[in-house]
Amino acid sequence: MATLKIKLKGQDHSSYLAGDDRGFELYQLDQAYTVESPTRGDIPEQILEIDDNKIVEFEFEDNTVWMADNESLTTLFQQEIKRSADGDELYLPDELESNEQDRGIIKKIGIKLVKVFVKKNIIKPKMLEMATNLENKQLPFPAEDFKLVEYGVLAACSPEIELSKLKFSETSKEADLDVSSRYLLLLHGTASSTFSSFGDLKDSKEWKDLIKGYGKNHLLAFQHRTLTASPLENILELVKVLPSGIELDLVSHSRGGLLADLLARFSTDSRGFDDTEIELLKKHDRVVDQKVIKQISDIFKTKKIKVKSMVRVACPANGTTLASNRLNIFLNVTFNLVGLAVGQVGNPIFVAFKEFLMEAVACKDDVDVLPGLEAMNPQSPFIKAMNYQASEIEIDFPLYVVGGSGELSISFKTLVVILGKFFFMRKNDLVVDTESMKWGSRRVSGKVFVFIEKSGDINHFKYFCTPNTLKALIAGLSAVTDGFELKLADKERGIAGIESGAYKSDNVSGNRAIAILIPGIMGSNIGEKDDLLWINYWRFLKGELKNLAYDAEVKGNYPLIL
Structure with a gap:
């Protein structure tokens, strides 16, 4: 992309900030x-020339930071970009204005500071290598440095969410655990760790009282790679070391919920996925997924692992819009919400995460470059298979969903405004x-209970310290449904809840008036009576729309049924 020229009113602030941004390779x-009002005549004008070797960082009035390249800048400041034959110019205002004036209370966000980072002239590592480096800094705990860990480590966990190493059998490689009573297993979220996801629980008396009910040393955690490994690879590692006969309750946060759902599937049916779901993965050349599913299935054929119940917190069960676009958008949001954006000089996790984010901005990669994030893309075949509501595998134990809606939050108002510019955001x-x-x-119908926090005080990393959601978590683990809504499941609904079905004929008596409805193409059916192709979204995904070709040799030639 050509060089973008930025003009702004502000003072040189470089000498005050160098200490916050050292240590990058x-x-x-x-x-x-600094960024001042463009109308101020007493402030000098500064000119920045941003090419593909430079990254711009904005700091806003609520201390949110956002890393951007030329392309992102044109999205954030569409109205301020001036295009000409000599190149594009951005006359930077001192505020970022919301695109959705009619939706919320947030209209404008003040811009405090602009930084420009330039690439050093060295050979760059690939994104996967940088993600591994970040995980190696986030995930270690006493006696486990994580550099040699492929997918994850099962660990003992204290009520204060401190991890320690378990003992494992030298022969079976399984954890040395007493399986005579139930365990609680924690599954953390993306670009996070057990402590980062669940650490707020350590201050809750209700949590500590609940843990006592499981007995001493019956709290476990699976510390795992969430960027460089897929959920299937994570689960393969976990079930290898879980002892046969163990009974589990599960608490998950974010992407950890995908692992919980996988455990639920395989513990229900050793296949994990039925033939239709496997066929979808084959259609999309998910060779690695199929191989890992087979390995997990083989383990479950000889090992009994029972899931008793689960509380799934803020899970992207059907994917998330944030993982459907450029990788840097997801990382920008995560960087702010986990608290790293405030600046931690000398913190190796801060340095690794921020440099990883800058490189994600520069390389313009989609989330698909990292298998752990690709699994959260709503268009991922993995997500579509996981959500197939006509699956032969039907889980028959309680699921308590704890979620929230914080898009009107004023705590992270800058993120609300920025995300509104990149996406059409739902709740x-x-x-x-x-x-x-x-x-x-x-x-199974009647086994899913849902609690959604709607106060606006919530964000993705605050579920375990917000009173209402913490109360819901404890209630779910205690099998108390007060405050939850029963989710009604319709087995005839299409993929991801999109309606489908067929018109049914009835006998005409001739004694009453008849109403004739003539539907449009989306309301019609094509196919044999018991073998409809249109509209069957699942069959679309498997590529069967090609059977509508004029010369297709299809039984019955798929007649149109109005």
Whole structure:
């Protein structure tokens, strides 16, 4: 992309900020300016030239930061971009204005500071390598440095959410656990760790009282790679080390809910996925997924692992809009919500995460470059298979869904404004679409209970310290349904809840008037009576629309049924 020229009113601030941005291997701070009103005549004008070797960081009035390249800047400041034969110019205002003036209370966000980082002239590692480096800094705990860990480690966990190493059998490689009574297993979220996801629980008396009911040393955690490994690869590692005969309650946060749903599937039916779901994965060349499913299935054929109940918090069960676009958008939001954006000089996790984010901005990759994030893309074949509501595998134990809607939050008002510019956002907790949290693998009717926090005080990383959602978590683990709504499941609904079905004929008596309805193409049916192709979204996904070709040799030639 051509160079973008930015003009702004502000003071040089570079000398005050160098200490906050040291330690990066690939980038160095080049410029920094305060941002003042463009109408002020007493403030000098600054000119920045941003090419593909530079990354711009904005700091807003609520201390949110956002890393951007030329392309992102044109999205954020569409009205301020001036195009000409000599190149594009951005006359930077001192406020970022919302695109959705009619929806919320947030109209404009003040811009405090602009920084410019420039790439160093060195060979860059690939995104997968940088993600691994970040995980290696986030996930270690005493006696486990994680550099040699492929997918994850099962660990003992204290009520204060401190991890320690378990003992494992030298022969079976399984964890040395007493399986005579039930365990509670924690499954953390994306770009996070057990402590980062669940650490707020340590201050809750209700949590500590509940844990006592499981007995001493009956709290476990699976510390795992969430960026560089897929949920299937995570589960393969976990079930290898879980001892046969163990009974589990599950508490998951974010992407950890996908792992919980996988455990639920395989513990219900050792196949994990039925023939139709496997066929979808084959159609999309998901060779690795199929291989791992087979490995997990083989383990469950000889090992009994029982899931008693689960509380799934803020899970992208049907994917999340945030993971459907450029990788840097997802990482920008996560960087702010986990609290790293405030600046932690010398913190290796801060340095690794921020440089990872800058490189994601520069390389313009989609989330698909990282298998752990691709699994949360709403268009992922994995997500579509997980949500097939006509699956032969029907889970028959309680699921308590805890979610929230925080898109009108004033705590992260800058993120609300920015995300509104990149996406048409439905209700969400700034990371996961609220509606998606209610979905997941097929379950027996009457076994899914949903609690959604609607106060606006919630965000994706605050479920375990917000009173209402913490109360819902404890209630779910205690099998108390007060405050939850029963989710009504319709087994005839199409993929991801999109309606489908067929018109049914009835006998005509001739004694009453007849109303004739002539539907449009989306309301028609094509196919044999018991073998409809249109509208059957699942068959669309398997590529069967090609059977509508004029010369297709299809039984019955798929007649149109009005």
